[in-house]
Amino acid sequence: MKEVTLKQIAENLGISITTVSKALKNYSDVSKKTKALVKEEAKKLHYKPNVFAVNLRTKESKTVGLIVPEIVHHFFSSVINGIVEEAERKGYLVIILQSNESYKLERKQVDLLISKRVDGIMISLANDTVDTSHLLEAMEHDIPLVMFDKISKLVKCSKIIINDRQAAYNATKHLIDSGCKNIAHFRGALLPQNSIDRFLGYKKALEDHGLKYDSSLVYMCERVDYEDGRRAAEQLIKDAKKVDGIFAITDMAAVGAMTVFKEHGIKVPEDISVMGFSNWFLSQAITPALSTINQPGYEMGRGTFKLLRKEMKAKKAGIPFEPQTKVLETFVVKRESTK
Amino acid sequence: MKEVTLKQIAENLGISITTVSKALKNYSDVSKKTKALVKEEAKKLHYKPNVFAVNLRTKESKTVGLIVPEIVHHFFSSVINGIVEEAERKGYLVIILQSNESYKLERKQVDLLISKRVDGIMISLANDTVDTSHLLEAMEHDIPLVMFDKISKLVKCSKIIINDRQAAYNATKHLIDSGCKNIAHFRGALLPQNSIDRFLGYKKALEDHGLKYDSSLVYMCERVDYEDGRRAAEQLIKDAKKVDGIFAITDMAAVGAMTVFKEHGIKVPEDISVMGFSNWFLSQAITPALSTINQPGYEMGRGTFKLLRKEMKAKKAGIPFEPQTKVLETFVVKRESTK
DNA sequence: TTGATATCCGAAAACGTTTTCGATAATTTT
DNA sequence: AAAATTATCGAAAACGTTTTCGGATATCAA
Incomplete structure (x- = not known):
């Protein structure tokens, strides 16, 4: 029971790997007939592209990183839900990392994300983060970055916050x-x-x-x-x-x-x-x-990914991107603990 | 400012890519001297191996998947911490996914992890999961699987639970x-x-x-x-x-x-x-x-990854692995709400 | 000197995909 | 009928790494 690859399909059909690849991606220079044939065979064999090869070839992982101080907090988990939902709709996987409110760990997590070659990073800063060189490092690696909620004014990147x-x-x-x-x-x-x-x-x-x-x-x-x-x-x-x-x-x-x-x-x-x-x-x-x-956590999450996406798209298209800051609305919720 | 690769280092030093690669991995058939040279150059250029290429070549991602019903819950976040800590020590990244207590989403998340070619999967089942075909599918892809806390007795894999x-x-x-x-x-x-x-x-x-x-x-x-x-x-x-x-x-x-x-x-x-x-x-x-x-969440997390690791190692070594079940101890905590 | 043995290095294949570019065959235009 | 155009396909390079295998050089024993 071997791995099923483009090569496999190509051999079964007696055509080239190139054509198989293009057929599956609906290139215009392959006929309706062969497209149908290829797709059928692919379905039959349960073909799934090897993501490792795709990553290497396309130089992108369709994966983004997210660093929060602590996952347990209700606010952050709302943000996470917003981000993940939006990301998923666009075909992105989000890697969730915690800094435990520690600058040292936060730094390590950023490095980890860089080494994993994520397509973008979203971060809410730890309490004791003042040095932002790790974020600059990410930006130097040409990785789009957006900060939310707990931000640093010193970093020139997109931000989404409340007032x-x-x-x-x-x-x-x-x-x-x-x-x-x-x-x-x-x-x-x-x-x-x-x-x-x-x-x-x-x-x-x-x-x-x-x-x-x-x-x-x-x-x-x-x-x-x-x-x-x-x-x-x-x-x-x-x-x-x-x-x-x-x-x-x-x-x-x-x-x-x-x-x-x-x-x-x-x-x-x-x-x-x-x-x-x-x-x-x-x-x-x-x-x-x-x-x-x-504090609108879910909306902040969605907005965070949307901002990141905008920048990732700009980068891919090779056009310069101007960081933007978005401020979300809050409101007083009157309950019983105040008169 | 180009990406720094093995090739780059090799050219700078006037040696072959092969030797550079082996030097960095401390192969015994490269001299102390060239090893030192290579490592120095690598450090100077801030060389980081391209993880996409490594993945493709080695067929492993050094990444494991984790699916929990909900991240916010304190118990699961303890488990997460245990898993992440243990995984990190062994050089693994863990991708955290939520099923939102939904079988349908759980299934989707498993498929996602398979398509991302994680080296292993850890899961705590959603409330309404009775069909376990998605888990079997993972096992058929030869991906080590361990279940914790909310398990199904029908799946033949390692488990870690309390009584x-x-x-x-x-x-x-x-x-x-x-x-x-x-x-x-x-x-x-x-x-x-x-x-x-x-x-x-x-x-x-x-x-x-x-x-x-x-x-x-x-x-x-x-x-x-x-x-x-x-x-x-x-x-x-x-x-x-x-x-x-x-x-x-x-x-x-x-x-x-x-x-x-x-x-x-x-x-x-x-x-x-x-x-x-x-x-x-x-x-x-x-x-x-x-x-x-x-309920010892943190210990359960550590144990979960340890079990997974055992199986991943066995798989890599090509030796058969017998699933094991571990039962963790609980105890009564007497406070004020009981007499 | 010769043959044997370490020691060190590199060529090349392989992993599976994407994409460029040229080639051929089919169709249309003149 | 020849020329131009269109439709369809495939060879090959490239992404950056790992690893096998053989070759070269140096060291040693005879």
Whole structure:
């Protein structure tokens, strides 16, 4: 039971490999009759082109790489679904890699993708990525690159993001509009752009509405997860801060905080309002349901691949490509954790 | 700026392609001196072998495929981490695909992996997979296959699982030992083997301890998620069943049930004990913390790839391989949701 | 010196496809 | 009928690597 190749088909039909190849690809210089013959024989033998040979010959793998900090996160898994769906429709396979929020690993993953000769790379940066030489390396290899969500402004490539600053502004404004006077912020790590932007949006909203910014009301949630939210909330309680609203950088952190409040008999939203960010699928399931900012992961995923595709096509056609940045809309989702 | 190839190096050094290739792979029939020269030149030019050519020549891709029902689930993401880590250490890239619990998509993904000529496939079955012809097809293509967690007994390949029946038995017994007399079960879909096994373990535990099995206490959670848990719990309350313990097939379902109880003023574990399954990372975070069964996802992942590797090596060496089944240990994690 | 034995190197085939370009046969035009 | 055009096919090169096998040179024993 040997591998079935073009050669095999050609021999069976007594014609040349060339003709078989062209027949299967509907070249105009092969007759209807032989086309039919070839296709029939191919079907009969269950012919599948050897992708290794095709890759070598065409110099493309019909494969793209995707690097995310963590696969588990609901937001990223939405993005993944969007990317994969769009990619599949265009005949591309996507290789999903994790950086585990580590610059070192991220670098390694990029190198891996380069060595596997993917046709393009999509990436959302790790928290501690400041050096972007690995991305430049990819671009030097002439591999189209697009960044999404957690981007670096220093890299000249296509990007797709939300307006984190504006979204955070809106989230904070929602708290203010509902009557909060002393609003704390659970912020993310120092480096990531969106962590910075959300902080700035929070600050700006306070200032625009006559509330003065108090740096002692900003708590650090390094990993922006449930535990971080708990810790920050406990610290806030210990500090005995007079706070009637919290804008957390993440739904997970917000939920962590809310469970701590519950344990301490602090009522949400009566005693304190809580605002999350992302619209995690469980945030509408918990009690009280969490108010949050909707972050369109699926759409971002689709958009990411579409941008990449545009660039891949331009590259193949040999025409220059100008990187573009797309900004997606977010909106406030009012639920029970805010008044 | 041309691609750097063996030919390039050979020309620069005035030697043959053959020698360059052999030097880089430390063949014994090339002198120390030329080896050094070649390696130096290769490093200088940043030579990276063209993986397309290597694939074609060696007939292997150093790539394996992985199909899971859903990437987001914590359990599967643990498995993924285990697999990826082990694979990476052995120089393999893993292509992660989702079946979305759909047989049709699963089939398509398997075909995709075959057409991409992966060196091996790891799979956890979708809920509605009963026909296994796509897996046989993979095996006919001589692609090593191993199944994990959600397996089919009909396929003759290596498997790595937990003893779902025993684990469910232990979970139920834990409820019984803590004094529960009327224990309900939130079961999964009808087809999956582990859904069946967990149900059987539950039933057996009841019978072994003098509690009679009551089929009206078994509620269906088709998708075994949070919402299913809520629905089942609400139905249970509406049915006014006298129940003092629940064994849910999944932590998510258990958490869903617990929130419903909380909303109805039913105390856990005072009024009703709740037992989950999987040891989801949030199950220790919620209040009350959920008692559950620890399901070793990471270890399962590592074991899965190790089994696959064994078979891939055997295949390469041309020696026959006898499929093996490995059963991983689970244990009860007692927290606050049971007495 | 001769023959034997290591030691080192390279020619060439092979992997399976795609694509260029020229050749032949069939058809049309003049 | 000759010339021009069209339709159909195939030879061959190319992609970049790996590996077999034989050839050349150097080293050694006789």
